[in-house]
Amino acid sequence: MSEPVPLTTDHPGQVASATPPAPGRSRRLSDRWLAVTFISPAMLLLLAMSVFPLLWALYLSFTDYSATRGGPANFIGFGNYTAILTSAQVHTRALTTLIYVVGAVGLQTVLGFGIAYLISRRTHGRGVLTTLFLVPMMLSPVVVGLFWRFMLDAQFGVVNSMLGSIGLGQVEWLTRQRTALLSLIVVDTWQWTPFIMLIALAGLTAVPKYLYEAASIDRASEWFRFRTITLPLVWPLLLIAVMFRAIEAFRLFDLVYILTNGGPGVSTETLSFHIYKVAFLGFNTGTASAYGILMVLVVIVLTQFYLRYLNKLKEG
Amino acid sequence: MAVSVDEAVSTGPARDHTAPARRPGGRGRSVLEVALLTVLAVVMLFPVLWMIETSIKENRDVYAIPAKLFDFTVTLEHYKDVFVASDGGRSALSVSFLNSVVVAGASTVLATVLGVPAAWAYSRFAVKAKKDQLFFILSTRFMPPVVVVIPIFLMYRQVGLIDNKLGLILIYTAFNVPFTIWMMKGFVDEVPAEYEDAAMLDGYTRLQAFWRYTLPLLVPGIAATAVFALIFSWNEFVFATFLTSSDSVRTAPPAIAGLIGGTTTDWGLVAAASVVFALPVLVFAYLVRKHLIAGVTLGAVRR
Structure with a gap:
């Protein structure tokens, strides 16, 4: 009677002690196999739809290929690149883009942080307020562009109508050189201020309350508390939002296309919009590719800064 | 946003009591702040309200x-025009809305199917x-x-994917996969790997452990991620504008933008079409409001 008991307990034990290395190895093997089969479909799609097209563009950028003329692509070395980098037209667009990026992202940061700060000081209705403020951000650039075009119309636009009712003159928002770029900045600011606000608000609500309590025991002034507690703690997260917006603003195309179509003249043509004109209206595919590759290089550098910073923030 | 609501509840009373006591000017300042917030909220929301108003105006x-x-x-003519053509049949706009549903839906499903397993693998395994x-x-x-879009255009011209819904679906999938992977990796990281280890001790394989134990826990995250992918493709x-041209393939954004092509623009119709187009996005965004920060930063920032 005593025999079967040790047998039954002994048996699985023996099996277990004899086998561990085998399942261990096969598990590691199957883990690697699993990782490869799970990751490679997504990777292959990205390689086919993102990397391959860019490589093709890189090849075209060294040729005089034109998508409409057809015919063989002749290798012309760095011709396209030197042409673009020395072109006064491109310099104008670069300046326009810079003014737009700095103006729009700057305004968004100040306004977004301001709104977030005001909301964070409220005790009631924060959820409702935040939700209402976020609406513009979720709209498609098409809807935003079209609608502001209607509101900024010089004749029947509601903005001029309102200016008129408080006794101010009419402004040709989208048809004057200076105001067109300003309008673009205003519309982009309207749409993306909520983005900065959302992230700033997350930072502000994460500041530990005991820091403020300690500061108020020391009778520190409001400005002192803001400068020494709030800003340093929120700044890292705010910077993430600002960098993200700057990259997005640098690539801007759709809002320009719909709101001003680059005009009047070329006053609101950003780099992206200019590439579109070179590629799809001028049909200089080779030149446009070189132009695009240069822009991609800038984006890659900006993205690397952004990602490194993000990574540092996550680990720190 | 969930964070902010919770904070408001827990710290609200304390502030309410202390602020007026210490600073006599506290109330005046508070009124000023509320006024400022109200003005800002009106400015931010006015264009949206104006759009809705225009869509129901004669x-x-x-x-x-x-x-x-x-x-x-008040009239609902513009909304009728969005869906019904002047000859009584289906309008080009309503066809484009349907195309948008197909393209955004299919690309979201594909991005989810490709992205979720990859996110899980990146979260769980030591990948080189x-x-x-x-x-x-x-x-x-x-x-x-x-x-x-320049090389994609040439590529699609070679294989006949220009003016083809499949072409749009593929490129949208490629743009949503990175987002899905980053967003989902965050969600997978939150599920302890020990659940899978325990299941494997019970004799399940790694794949079964993922399927039976981890995946069900990821469903809310997958839903939120898919909603964002849907919004990105939809907007x-x-x-859409460079790779499609015919009415039967075109999605809603270029179709709506096409309404202003001619000499006169029917702004009432533009407004109505924009409202119909934006409404689902706002509803969906409201549903995933808890994950909004992660969503709009492509899964990079999580709080």
Whole structure:
């Protein structure tokens, strides 16, 4: 009677002690196999739809290929690149883009942080307020562009109508050189201020309350508390939002296309919009590719800064 | 936003009591702040309200000078025009809405099917140069669409995907996969790997453990991620406008933008179409409001 008991307990034990290395190895093997089969479909799609097209563009950028003329692509070395980098037209667009990026992202940061700060000081209705403020951000650039075009119309636009009712003159928002770029900045600011606000608000609500309590025991002034507690703690997260917006603003195309179509003249043509004109209206595919590759290089550098910073923030 | 609501409840009373006691000017300042917030909220929301108002205005009120804020005649004609063509059949706009549903839906499903397993693998396994791979994946999402569209256009012309819904679905999937992977990796990281280890001790394989134990816990995260992918595809304009041309393939954004092509623009129709187009996005965004920060930063920032 005593025999079967040790047998039954002994048996699985023996099996277990004899086998561990085998399942261990096969598990590691199957883990690697699993990782490869799970990751490679997504990777292959990205390689086919993102990397391959860019490589093709890189090849075209060294040729005089034109998508409409057809015919063989002749290798012309760095011709396209030197042409673009020395072109006064491109310099104008670069300046326009810079003014737009700095103006729009700057305004968004100040306004977004301001709104977030005001909301964070409220005790009631924060959820409702935040939700209402976020609406513009979720709209498609098409809807935003079209609608502001209607509101900024010089004749029947509601903005001029309102200016008129408080006794101010009419402004040709989208048809004057200076105001067109300003309008673009205003519309982009309207749409993306909520983005900065959302992230700033997350930072502000994460500041530990005991820091403020300690500061108020020391009778520190409001400005002192803001400068020494709030800003340093929120700044890292705010910077993430600002960098993200700057990259997005640098690539801007759709809002320009719909709101001003680059005009009047070329006053609101950003780099992206200019590439579109070179590629799809001028049909200089080779030149446009070189132009695009240069822009991609800038984006890659900006993205690397952004990602490194993000990574540092996550680990720190 | 959930964070902010919770904070408001827990710290609210304390502040309410202390602030007025210490600073006599506290109340005046508080009123000023509320006033400022109200003004800002009105400015931010006015364009949206104006759009809704325009969509239900009679045409002669739409073009009234000065603009009519309150006393206008209400009509639903513009909404009818969005869906019904002048000859009584289906309008081109309603077809484009249907195309948008197909394209956004299919690309979201594909991005989810490709992205979720990859996110799980990146979260659980020691993959070579994992950080570099993840950086590379997100970098592809930052490429300027206008630049990518040039070679994509040539590529599609070769294989006959120009003016084809499948072409749009593929490019949208490629743009949503990086987002899905980054967003989902965060959700997978939150599920302890020990659940799978325990299941494997019970005799399940790694795959079964993932399928039976981890995946069910990821469903809310997958739903939120899919909603964002859906919104991105739904709102996308650049690829849609350059890769499609015929009414039967075109999605809603280029179709709506096409309404202003002619000499006169029916702004009432534009407004109505915009409202119909934006409404589902706002509803969906409201549903995923808890994950909004992660969603709009492509899964990079999580709080």
